[in-house]
Amino acid sequence: GQQLNQSPQSMFIQEGEDVSMNCTSSSIFNTWLWYKQDPGEGPVLLIALYKAGELTSNGRLTAQFGITRKDSFLNISASIPSDVGIYFCAGQRPSRRGANSKLTFGKGITLSVRP
Amino acid sequence: DAGVTQSPTHLIKTRGQQVTLRCSPKSGHDTVSWYQQALGQGPQFIFQYYEEEERQRGNFPDRFSGHQFPNYSSELNVNALLLGDSALYLCASSLGRNLWLDTFGSGTRLTVV
Numbered sequence: 001g002q003q004l005n006q007s008p009q010s011m012f013i014q015e016g017e018d019v020s021m022n023c024t025s026s027s028i029f030n031t032w033l034w035y036k037q038d039p040g041e042g043p044v045l046l047i048a049l050y051k052a053g054e055l056t057s058n059g060r061l062t063a064q065f066g067i068t069r070k071d072s073f074l075n076i077s078a079s080i081p082s083d084v085g086i087y088f089c090a091g092q093r094p095s096r097r098g099a100n101s102k103l104t105f106g107k108g109i110t111l112s113v114r115p
Numbered sequence: 116d117a118g119v120t121q122s123p124t125h126l127i128k129t130r131g132q133q134v135t136l137r138c139s140p141k142s143g144h145d146t147v148s149w150y151q152q153a154l155g156q157g158p159q160f161i162f163q164y165y166e167e168e169e170r171q172r173g174n175f176p177d178r179f180s181g182h183q184f185p186n187y188s189s190e191l192n193v194n195a196l197l198l199g200d201s202a203l204y205l206c207a208s209s210l211g212r213n214l215w216l217d218t219f220g221s222g223t224r225l226t227v228v
Contacts, residue, residue, distance in 0.1 A: 004157075033216075042119070042205050042219030043158065088157050102148075102171050103217070105157030 004089055006106035013079055015115050022073040023089030023106050031092040032065050032072040033103065036085045043088055047074070079113050086110050117142060119220035121206050127226045128196050136191045136223045140208030147189040148217055149181060150205040158205055164189050165211075193225075201227045 005024045013019050023032070031050055035043035047058050049065035049072060056063055062075045072091075076083055086108040093104075120139045128134050140147050146165045150158035160173040164183035178194045187208075193200055203224050207217030 041221050042207070044219070045216060048216060090157075102160040102163065102173060103158075105159070107155070107157050 004091055004104055004106035006087075006089055006109050008109065009107070010110045010112065012112045012114065015079055015081060015113050017079055018075065018077045019079055019111065020073055020075045021087055021089075021109050021111075022071060023091075024071045025091060026070065027091075027093065028069040029091030029093055029104075030069065032063070033090040033092070034061075034063050034072070034074045035088045035090060035105075037088060037108070038085050046087075076111075079111075081113050081115055084111060084113050119144075119206055119208050119218055121204075121220040121223050123223060124221070125224045125226075127228060130196055130198060130227055132196050133192065133194045134196060134225060136193075136204050136206075136225070137188070138191070138206030138208075138220060139188045140206075141218050144208035144210050144218070145187050146209045146211060147183055147187065148207045148209070149189070149191045150207065150219075151175070152203040152205055152222070154202070161191070196227045198227050201225060 033048050034046045036046055037043045047056050047063040052065055052069050053067050054065040060077045064073055088108045089106045090103045118141050122137045148163040149161040152158045161175050161179055162169050163171040167183045180192045183189045203222040205219050205222045207219045209217045
């Protein structure tokens with residue numbers, strides 16, 4: 001089945017540093033999404049990307065939809081302690097009959113920020 | 116404005132039993148999706164309900180079934196529980212089938228012993 005690859009499994013950075021995560025797939029997606037999940041909570045949408053090459057920012061977060069439509073990256077600038085959590089990428093492919101299909105999630109990257 | 120609410124928050128069941136999980140979508144949303152998140156993994160799509168019908172389904176056996184009610188709330192039923200069904204079950208809602216910007220609930224943690 002479709003798989004989204006996120007690596008490494010964990011990242012450790014110093015407060016104030018920038019960090020970049022990427023997500024790759026062997027399949028083409030027409031939507032890329034980035035989520036953050038805190039312990040005991042559901043994922044929260046950070047950024048949605050709808051067009052190849054699109055670069056979108058949300059505060060200190062910037063994400064890009066790869067031109068090949070098979071990858072995306074998320075960058076967090078000037079990290080702070082509350083950035084700690086699990087970051088998931090998710091992709092969506094079009095289905096038949098015009099309705100968008102299910103989301104496929106990566107396994108996530110656990111980010112730790114040292115004060 | 117309440118977001119997606121799920122109940123119960125935690126549940127322990129014995130192998131072979133049946134379980135029902137409940138979800139109320141965010142106000143104004145009419146589509147509910149269910150996901151299974153095993154420990155250390157990303158959410159896996161189970162199925163989506165819209166207009167009280169199952170519209171999309173992931174790679175889950177028939178032991179997993181659901182229902183959507185006229186008020187858009189939904190239930191997930193799992194029969195003949197296996198140890199491997201232990202996971203966080205997430206409900207997500209959205210407006211319309213074509214809008215997949217799901218809002219997720221906090222989930223139900225199911226432990227099968």
